Structure formats: structure tokens, C-alpha cells
Amino acid sequence: MAISRERVLEELARIEVPGGGNLVSRDLLRALHVDSGAIRFVIETEDAASARALAPVEAEAQRRLTALCGDQKVQIVMTAPAASKAPPPRAAAGAGGGRDAPPSMKIGRHPTPQAGPAPVSGVARILAIGSGKGGVGKSTLTANLAVALARQGRRVGLLDADIYGPSQPRMLGLTGQRVSGEGNMIEPLHAHGVTVMSLGLMMKEGEAVVWRGPMLMGALQQMLNQVKWGELDVLLVDLPPGTGDVQLSLCQKAQVSGAIIVSTPQDVALLDARRAIDMFDKLKTPVLGLVENMSTYICPNCGHEAHLFGHGGVAAEAAKLGLPFLGEIPLNLEVRLAGDDGTPIAAGDSPVAHSFARLAERLVAGGMA
Numbered sequence: 001m002a003i004s005r006e007r008v009l010e011e012l013a014r015i016e017v018p019g020g021g022n023l024v025s026r027d028l029l030r031a032l033h034v035d036s037g038a039i040r041f042v043i044e045t046e047d048a049a050s051a052r053a054l055a056p057v058e059a060e061a062q063r064r065l066t067a068l069c070g071d072q073k074v075q076i077v078m079t080a081p082a083a084s085k086a087p088p089p090r091a092a093a094g095a096g097g098g099r100d101a102p103p104s105m106k107i108g109r110h111p112t113p114q115a116g117p118a119p120v121s122g123v124a125r126i127l128a129i130g131s132g133k134g135g136v137g138k139s140t141l142t143a144n145l146a147v148a149l150a151r152q153g154r155r156v157g158l159l160d161a162d163i164y165g166p167s168q169p170r171m172l173g174l175t176g177q178r179v180s181g182e183g184n185m186i187e188p189l190h191a192h193g194v195t196v197m198s199l200g201l202m203m204k205e206g207e208a209v210v211w212r213g214p215m216l217m218g219a220l221q222q223m224l225n226q227v228k229w230g231e232l233d234v235l236l237v238d239l240p241p242g243t244g245d246v247q248l249s250l251c252q253k254a255q256v257s258g259a260i261i262v263s264t265p266q267d268v269a270l271l272d273a274r275r276a277i278d279m280f281d282k283l284k285t286p287v288l289g290l291v292e293n294m295s296t297y298i299c300p301n302c303g304h305e306a307h308l309f310g311h312g313g314v315a316a317e318a319a320k321l322g323l324p325f326l327g328e329i330p331l332n333l334e335v336r337l338a339g340d341d342g343t344p345i346a347a348g349d350s351p352v353a354h355s356f357a358r359l360a361e362r363l364v365a366g367g368m369a
């Protein structure tokens with residue numbers, strides 16, 4: 001009989017890790033997927049040395065789970081970033097007791113009354129990149145898609161609207177840099193051919209944003225309208241995960257051409273993706289299509305192709321919903337290392353870079369970017 005997710009977690013909580021605690025209490029598990037056919041998850045470590053130290057733990061997890069389950073296959077992948085990083089600051093909208101004054105440069109104020117969604121001066125199209133669930137690779141996809149589009153000669157902007165955890169400065173190699181201002185206009189930064197604005201470029205590293213809804217709306221409005229975007233063919237907006245204030249504000253304030261939804265093939269991620277699609281429908285923002293991230297995993301040692309989170313689930317979901325399926329990006333350690341390094345993999349010439357290039361081509365060919 002197939003074992004349940006709870007039973008898997010119970011078993012993994014019995015495996016001690018070097019330095020104390022167990023796989024669960026040390027929060028080392030990611031993307032746990034349990035169904036009747038398979039148990040799959042990622043063990044996320046801080047760096048290559050921790051990954052080596054955890055190799056016996058991975059083997060023990062494999063051994064125990066294989067002994068426990070009947071027909072379920074056990075697939076475990078260990079990942080480690082190039083450099084350890086502090087997690088981005090996160091806080092919930094509406095959280096009380098926090099600072100809700102602007103951090104600097106007067107970003108973060110109450111919104112200016114506006115009749116309806118307005119265009120952003122000089123920007124031909126605005127594409128919202130959303131996901132129902134966090135951690136599916138939305139920011140990674142946005143950064144790489146922006147770079148891939150820029151390499152195809154498009155004039156591309158990227159607005160990091162993941163206000164609670166802006167990760168674009170790190171992914172695009174802009175950590176520690178600041179935007180400058182002139183009058184009430186902000187000069188954005190440029191990286192890998194992309195014009196970039198992020199709240200992370202206005203805050204000290206590790207500084208948390210605790211703004212209430214109206215302050216968020218004001219900050220977003222300013223980042224759209226008080227940034228010298230210049231002439232752009234497309235502005236990609238990296239949204240926070242889920243269906244909250246920022247999504248609502250963006251679609252109410254700006255003329256968004258459409259939304260692209262990123263999901264992994266897991267059922268639970270797809271369920272959340274459906275919620276995101278429903279939200280964009282309600283906001284009357286057309287959903288242009290779905291992208292499957294972490295689609296397949298090619299073992300760098302033996303070349304074996306595994307479908308860690310399943311495969312094809314997003315394409316099937318798109319077909320069911322009558323939406324275009326825009327493409328798939330494999331699960332590949334290089335994607336993550338490149339993101340942590342500040343040079344998105346799409347800037348190079350690897351097979352994964354070609355996956356992003358194909359996605360960009362499809363958007364350009366479809367008049368979306």
C-alpha cells in the first residue's frame with residue numbers, strides 16, 4: 001500500500017543530520033511530492049560542503065523510504081547554491097506593529113487617486129508573471145525570460161514587484177547597488193540588457209518591509225510611474241506568489257497586457273495556479289498562457305532523465321483550461337547556481353538557455369513581447 005505524505009514526513013523526522021536536529025526540524029526539505037506512484041523531494045543545503053556532509057543522510061532517507069513503501073519510487077535530489085545567502089526579508093501585508101513609513105526616496109506612500117488602469121509612459125506592453133504558490137521559480141523565470149528577450153533585440157524592463165522578498169537584484173547581479181533619483185523620478189539600473197527596478201534596490205540588505213495595503217499600492221504605483229523606464233517593448237512584472245494586494249493593485253493601476261502563470265507539474269502547485277488564473281480572470285487581465293518550470297531533471301552524472309515533480313501536468317492543465325502552453329524549463333542545478341551568481345543562465349549558451357530562448361521566441365512571435 002502506498003504510504004502517505006504524513007508517514008513520509010514522520011520517517012524523515014527520524015533521520016538525524018550532522019550538527020543536530022533532523023531533516024524536517026532543520027527545514028531542509030523542499031517540494032515534497034507524494035502520490036501512489038512516487039515519493040519525490042529535494043534536500044536543500046547551504047553549500048557544497050554541507051551537501052557532501054549530508055550524503056549519508058540522503059542515502060539513509062532513500063533506504064528507509066524504499067523499505068517502507070510498496071510500489072512508490074523514491075527520488076531524492078540534493079541541491080546547493082553557489083554561495084549561501086540570507087533569505088529575503090518577508091512580512092505579511094497588513095501585519096500590525098511594523099514600520100509603515102517609506103524606507104527612502106519617498107517610495108511607499110498612499111496611492112494617488114486614479115480613474116482606472118493607465119498605461120505606463122513609453123512602455124508598449126506590460127506582462128505580469130504570476131504563480132499561485134511560492135518557490136515554483138517565478139522570479140527565476142522572469143529574470144531569464146527578460147534576458148532571453150533582450151538577447152533577441154527586444155527593449156525589456158523588469159519590475160520586481162515581489163515587495164516582501166525582492167530577489168531580482170541578486171539574480172541579476174545588482175546586490176548592494178542603489179537606484180538614484182532626480183526630482184521625483186527614479187533612474188533604474190541596467191543588467192544583462194534589461195532595465196531593472198526593484199524595491200530591493202532602495203533598501204539596505206536584510207531590511208524588512210512591513211507596509212499595509214494602501215502603502216503597497218502607493219509603492220507599486222510609484223515604481224510604475226516614477227521610474228524612467230524609457231521606451232520599452234515589454235515590461236515584465238515579477239509578482240509575489242498568490243493572489244493578494246499587489247496583484248490587485250497592479251491590474252487596477254496599470255494597463256496590463258496579460259499574465260503568464262508559472263507552475264511546477266505537481267498537483268498542489270497546479271491547484272494554486274488555477275486560483276491565480278481565476279484571480280486574473282476576475283481582474284479582467286487575460287491569461288496569455290502557462291509555463292512549466294522544474295519540468296524534467298537530467299542527472300549531471302549519468303544523463304538519466306527523471307520527472308521529479310511529474311511531467312506534462314501543466315500542459316495538460318493548459319489544454320483543460322483552453323489556455324496556451326508556452327513552454328517548459330527543466331530542473332537544473334545550473335539554473336539555480338547562475339541565479340545565485342547574478343548572471344541568469346539565459347545569458348549563456350547551454351541547453352537550458354535555449355529553453356528560455358524558445359519561450360522568448362514564442363512570446364515575440366505571438367505579439368506578446
Ligand SMILES: Nc1ncnc2c1ncn2[C@@H]1O[C@H](COP(=O)(O)OP(=O)(O)OP(=O)(O)O)[C@@H](O)[C@H]1O
Nearest residue numbers: 134135136137138139140241294330331332335336
Ligand atoms: N528550473 C530550475 N532549476 C533549478 N532550480 C530552480 C529552477 N527554477 C527555480 N529554481 C530555484 O528554486 C528556488 C526558488 O525559485 P524562485 O525564487 O525563482 O521562485 P519563486 O516562485 O519566485 O519564489 P517566491 O515567489 O517564493 O519568491 C531558487 O533557489 C531558484 O534558484
